[in-house]
Amino acid sequence: MARALVIGGTLFIGRALVEQLLERGDDVVIMHRGTGTPFGSRVGEIQCDRNDVAAVRAALQDERFDVVFDNVYDWQRGTTAEQVTAAATAVAGLRRYVFTSSIAVFPPGGPYDEDDALVPSNIANAPSDFGNIYATQKADSERALFDLHRLTGLSASTLRPAFIYGPHNPFEREAFFWDRLRAGRPIIVPEDGSRTMQWVHVRDVARSAVRAATEDVAIGHAYNLANYPAITQLEFVRLLAMIAGVPPHVVPVPRDTIQRFGGNLLSAPLYFGAYLDIPPIVVRADRVRTELGVDLMSLEDGFRETYRWYQQQQRPQPDFSWEDRVLASAG
Numbered sequence: 001m002a003r004a005l006v007i008g009g010t011l012f013i014g015r016a017l018v019e020q021l022l023e024r025g026d027d028v029v030i031m032h033r034g035t036g037t038p039f040g041s042r043v044g045e046i047q048c049d050r051n052d053v054a055a056v057r058a059a060l061q062d063e064r065f066d067v068v069f070d071n072v073y074d075w076q077r078g079t080t081a082e083q084v085t086a087a088a089t090a091v092a093g094l095r096r097y098v099f100t101s102s103i104a105v106f107p108p109g110g111p112y113d114e115d116d117a118l119v120p121s122n123i124a125n126a127p128s129d130f131g132n133i134y135a136t137q138k139a140d141s142e143r144a145l146f147d148l149h150r151l152t153g154l155s156a157s158t159l160r161p162a163f164i165y166g167p168h169n170p171f172e173r174e175a176f177f178w179d180r181l182r183a184g185r186p187i188i189v190p191e192d193g194s195r196t197m198q199w200v201h202v203r204d205v206a207r208s209a210v211r212a213a214t215e216d217v218a219i220g221h222a223y224n225l226a227n228y229p230a231i232t233q234l235e236f237v238r239l240l241a242m243i244a245g246v247p248p249h250v251v252p253v254p255r256d257t258i259q260r261f262g263g264n265l266l267s268a269p270l271y272f273g274a275y276l277d278i279p280p281i282v283v284r285a286d287r288v289r290t291e292l293g294v295d296l297m298s299l300e301d302g303f304r305e306t307y308r309w310y311q312q313q314q315r316p317q318p319d320f321s322w323e324d325r326v327l328a329s330a331g
Contacts, residue, residue, distance in 0.1 A: 002095075002213075003027040005065045007050055007087060008072035010037045012168050013100060016206040017069055018043060024210070031059070032072075051077060053086040060090035067096040067213045078137055081144040088148060088156065096213045097145065097156045100205070103198065103226060103283050104131070105139040105160060110282030114160070114222045118142065130266060131278060146220065155219045157212040159205065160283065162226035163276065165302065166202035167309040174303065175310055176273040177237060179318050181246045186327055188271050190255050193234030196280040198226035201302040204294065211292040218292060224283040227299050233272065239299060243307050253330045261326050269322040 004021050008014040009030035015038060021028050022042055029044035030037055037043055048059040050072050070087060073079045088097045105118045118139040145156040165174050180187055208225055212218040231239070234250065241248035253271075263271035265278070288294045 001025050001027060002066040003029070003064065004213075005029050005031060005046075005060075005063070005068045005091070007031045007068065007070045009039075009043070009069075010034060012166075012170055013164065013202055013205055014069070014071045015168055016166070016202045017071065017209055020203075020206050020210055029063075029065070031056075050074075050087060051079060051083050053083055056083075056086045057090045060087065061092075063091060065091050065094060067098065068094060069098050069100075069209055069213070071100045073134070073138075078133055079141070080137055081140040084141040085144045085148060088145060088154060089152075095155060096219075097154060098209050098212045099141060099145055099156065099158045100209070101138045101142050101158045101160045101222070102134070103160045103162050103224060103281050104135040105142060106281050106283065108279035108281055110280075111228070112224070112281070112283045114224055114287055131275075142222065149220050157218040157220070158222040159208055159212065160222055160224045161200045161205050162198035162224075162283065163200070164202050164205055165199055166306050169202070169306075171274045172270055173273045173276065174240060174306055175313075175315065176270065177240045178244055178307065178310055179315060180320075181241050181244050181248065183318075183320075184246075184249075185320060185323070186249045186251045187237050188253050188258070188323060188326060189233055189237065189250050190253065190258060190272055190277050192252055193232055193237070193250070195233050195277065196230035196282060197233065197236060197276060198228065198230045198282065199299060199302075200225040200227065200285075201297045201306075204296050204302075208288055208292060208294050211294055215292055221287070221291070223288045223292065224285040225288060225296065226283050226285045227296060228282075228284055230280065230282050231299070233277070239303060240307075243300070243303050251327060251330065253326060257330060258326065261322070261329070263326070271323070271326070 009018045031046040106112045119135050142158050148154040149156045
């Protein structure tokens with residue numbers, strides 16, 4: 001039995017991870033800003049803002065953990081390498097540190113293996129948009145952790161998931177499309193829907209984290225987590241429609257039309273789920289299978305399971321008025 005700290009363990013990745021750790025019989029403590037968890041008295045709690053470096057060091061200085069799982073990224077403020085390494089260095093005698101990064105650490109293109117170059121700390125002439133900030137902060141955090149591994153012996157591993165799906169997904173992704181398919185609505189697809197995307201089930205992310213914390217081969221290594229080959233946006237919509245048993249009504253709309261009407265990647269009005277229409281990054285994910293023994297769930301099996309969960313949820317009624325205006329403009 002290990003004593004494990006999970007930074008962020010109540011929402012999505014952390015929730016799936018805590019469930020697996022409890023099944024193993026581990027002693028689990030969750031560090032988060034909220035009050036209460038879905039796990040009741042089965043877990044301990046440390047209330048702390050992980051972005052507050054001084055508060056994290058104070059909260060952890062007298063604690064003892066075998067492993068720390070770091071799953072949190074602050075979507076409003078960002079999370080820097082300094083904030084990540086503060087948690088990695090605050091616990092004395094720490095055996096493992098497993099950090100959830102992202103395939104966004106690679107530039108658009110690929111397919112990339114784990115040892116390919118990451119985006120630089122400062123992307124020359126790049127706009128300071130969310131995508132670039134997120135990518136550089138994740139890449140800088142990985143570099144900082146692996147520097148600590150080389151300099152201090154910290155046993156760090158990183159995971160690089162693609163788009164994560166599954167029960168309790170807080171992002172408007174798979175549910176965004178099922179809402180529209182079940183309502184008989186047209187699905188807006190940017191251009192011809194040929195941009196590719198990759199996915200990984202949240203439970204596979206959690207399984208990979210547990211294996212990275214227990215297998216010596218994982219020390220100092222990164223692991224891509226993604227279905228391969230990638231699928232196109234159009235294939236993704238058709239897969240979700242097939243699972244829902246609904247024929248998809250796909251309407252291609254030029255991106256310049258979507259942008260002219262104010263379509264957004266991250267907040268309303270969303271036109272293709274949350275952040276799912278970005279220049280493709282494609283990775284291979286052989287290492288997690290060969291080194292950690294994790295076979296990733298097939299997309300069909302994973303989305304079928306997720307759809308069963310989705311059907312049990314009370315979803316808010318979507319507002320389709322913005323989409324109606326775009327569709328009317330597109331003819």
